[in-house]
Amino acid sequence: MPEFLELLPPTRALSYWLNFIPQSLKETERLAVVDALGRVAARPIFSPEPLPAFPRSSVDGYAVRAADTFGASESLPAYLMVKGELPMGTTPPFDLQPGEAALIHTGGMLPKGSDAVVMLEYTQPSRENEIEVLRAVAEGENVLKPGEDVKQGEEVVAAGVRLRPPEIGGLMGLGILELDVLRRPRVGVLSTGDEVVPPEAAVQPGQVRDINSYSLSALVEQAGGIAQRYGIFPDQAAALEAGLRKALDECDAVLITAGSSASTRDLTAEVINRMGKPGVLVHGLNIRPGKPTILAVCDGKPVIGLPGNPVSALVIAYLFVQPALNRLCGVPGLIHPAIRAKLTVNLPSQAGREDYYPAKLVQKNNAWQADPIFYKSNLIFSLSRADGLIHIPEDATGLAAGEEADVYLLGRG
Numbered sequence: 551m552p553e554f555l556e557l558l559p560p561t562r563a564l565s566y567w568l569n570f571i572p573q574s575l576k577e578t579e580r581l582a583v584v585d586a587l588g589r590v591a592a593r594p595i596f597s598p599e600p601l602p603a604f605p606r607s608s609v610d611g612y613a614v615r616a617a618d619t620f621g622a623s624e625s626l627p628a629y630l631m632v633k634g635e636l637p638m639g640t641t642p643p644f645d646l647q648p649g650e651a652a653l654i655h656t657g658g659m660l661p662k663g664s665d666a667v668v669m670l671e672y673t674q675p676s677r678e679n680e681i682e683v684l685r686a687v688a689e690g691e692n693v694l695k696p697g698e699d700v701k702q703g704e705e706v707v708a709a710g711v712r713l714r715p716p717e718i719g720g721l722m723g724l725g726i727l728e729l730d731v732l733r734r735p736r737v738g739v740l741s742t743g744d745e746v747v748p749p750e751a752a753v754q755p756g757q758v759r760d761i762n763s764y765s766l767s768a769l770v771e772q773a774g775g776i777a778q779r780y781g782i783f784p785d786q787a788a789a790l791e792a793g794l795r796k797a798l799d800e801c802d803a804v805l806i807t808a809g810s811s812a813s814t815r816d817l818t819a820e821v822i823n824r825m826g827k828p829g830v831l832v833h834g835l836n837i838r839p840g841k842p843t844i845l846a847v848c849d850g851k852p853v854i855g856l857p858g859n860p861v862s863a864l865v866i867a868y869l870f871v872q873p874a875l876n877r878l879c880g881v882p883g884l885i886h887p888a889i890r891a892k893l894t895v896n897l898p899s900q901a902g903r904e905d906y907y908p909a910k911l912v913q914k915n916n917a918w919q920a921d922p923i924f925y926k927s928n929l930i931f932s933l934s935r936a937d938g939l940i941h942i943p944e945d946a947t948g949l950a951a952g953e954e955a956d957v958y959l960l961g962r963g
C-alpha cells in the first residue's frame with residue numbers, strides 16, 4: 551500500500567521551511583559596477599559627493615537673479631543685459647551682477663550671482679545684448695540644486711538590495727566603479743526517471759526529453775543563482791544517493807525533479823533523509839499544481855523535491871525555490887509581484903486547496919483581465935503561453951467570472 555501524503559497549506563509550509571535556511575551566504579566578492587546587474591549589495595553604499603555636484607539648469611534659457619524678474623509679465627517685461635553664453639562642461643567664465651542674464655543650456659552650470667533660469671520661450675530679444683523677460687521666476691526655479699538627488703554621505707544603496715538599471719547608472723554617476731556583492735548561490739539540479747533522456751538523444755518510444763533540468767536551471771539563473779546540472783538519474787536509490795551527495799558537497803542548494811509522489815518507486819524523500827539533519831520537513835502541499843512537493847534542509851542546505859510534471863515543477867519553483875534563493879542571496883521579501891485582474895471565466899477550486907492557473911493578461915477598458923489557460927501539468931507550453939499565474943486562495947471554492955484575483959507576474963519581456 552502506498553502511503554498518502556499529509557498536505558500542508560503552502561504559505562505555512564514556506565515559512566516553516568525558510569526558517570531552517572541561512573539568511574544570506576555572507577561570502578562576498580568585489581565586482582565592477584558595470585558587471586553587477588542583478589547582484590546583491592553586501593553592504594550599504596554612501597555617496598562620496600553631492601549629486602548634482604553643482605547648480606545646474608534644467609532648461610534652455612537665461613540664468614538670472616530671480617529678484618530681477620519679479621513682477622515681469624508680457625505687458626510689463628523686465629529688461630536684462632545679456633552678458634554672454636555659458637559654455638557646457640566648464641565653470642562659468644563670469645559672475646552675474648544685478649540686471650544681468652546669461653544664455654544657458656540644459657544641464658549647464660549656473661554662474662555665481664544667479665539663482666534661477668527663465669525658459670527661452672518666456673524671453674525675447676529687445677535691443678542688442680538685451681532681452682525682455684515676459685514671466686517672473688522664483689528663486690531656484692528651473693535649477694537642480696547641489697545634492698538635490700543625493701547628499702554627500704547619504705546612503706544610496708542599502709545592504710541586501712538587488713542592483714537594477716537605476717542603481718547601476720546612479721553609482722556610475724557618483725564615480726563608484728566597484729562594489730562588494732554577495733556570492734551567487736550555486737544550485738544543483740538533478741532529474742530522475744527511467745523514461746527521461748537528454749534532449750540531444752534520439753528518443754525511443756516511451757522516452758521523453760528532459761525538460762525540467764533546463765527550465766529549472768533557467769529559473770535559478772533568473773533568480774540570481776548559478777545552476778549546475780548533474781544529469782538524469784534512474785529510479786534507483788544508490789545512484790540518486792551518490793548524485794545528491796556530490797551535488798550537496800558542491801552546491802548551496804539542490805533541486806531534484808520527479809520521484810516525489812507517494813508511489814512505491816518514489817524514493818527521493820528517503821534518499822534526502824540520508825543526507826543530513828533535519829532532512830524532509832514537508833512532504834505534500836495543499837496546492838494545485840505541485841501537491842507532491844518535498845521541502846527539506848540537510849545540514850543547512852535547502853533540498854527541494856519537485857514534482858516531475860514540468861508545469862508543476864516550474865510553478866513550485868516560482869513559489870518556493872525563488873523565495874529560498876532570495877533568502878540565500880540576502881534579499882528580503884517573499885511576496886511575488888502581482889496585479890489584480892478580472893477573471894474572464896469561472897474557475898473551480900477545492901476548498902482548503904490553493905490553486906494556480908496559468909493565464910494570459912489582456913488590457914481592457916484600462917483594467918487587466920486574466921484569461922485562464924486550461925492546462926494539464928505535464929504540458930510545458932501551457933506555461934509558455936501564460937503571462938502570469940492566477941492565485942485562488944485556500945479558503946475560496948473557486949472564483950466567478952468578473953471577480954478580481956491576484957495574478958503573479960511571470961516576467962515576460
Ligand SMILES: Nc1nc2c(c(=O)[nH]1)N[C@H]1C(S)=C(S)[C@@H](COP(=O)(O)OP(=O)(O)OC[C@H]3O[C@@H](n4cnc5c(N)ncnc54)[C@H](O)[C@@H]3O)O[C@H]1N2
Binds near residue numbers: 743
Ligand atoms: N495515483 C496518483 N498518481 C499521481 C498523483 C496522485 O496523487 N495519485 N499525483 C500526480 C501528480 S499531481 C504529480 S505532479 C505527479 C508527480 O509525480 P512524481 O513527482 O513522482 O514524478 P514522476 O511520476 O516521475 O513524473 C511525472 C511526469 O513528469 C514527467 N517527467 C519527469 N521528469 C521529467 C523531466 N525531467 N522532463 C520532462 N518530463 C519529466 C514524467 O515522465 C511523468 O510524465 O504524479 C501524479 N500521479
Ligand code: MOO
Binds near residue numbers: 857
Ligand atoms: O499537482 Mo501535480 O503537480 O498537478 O501535476
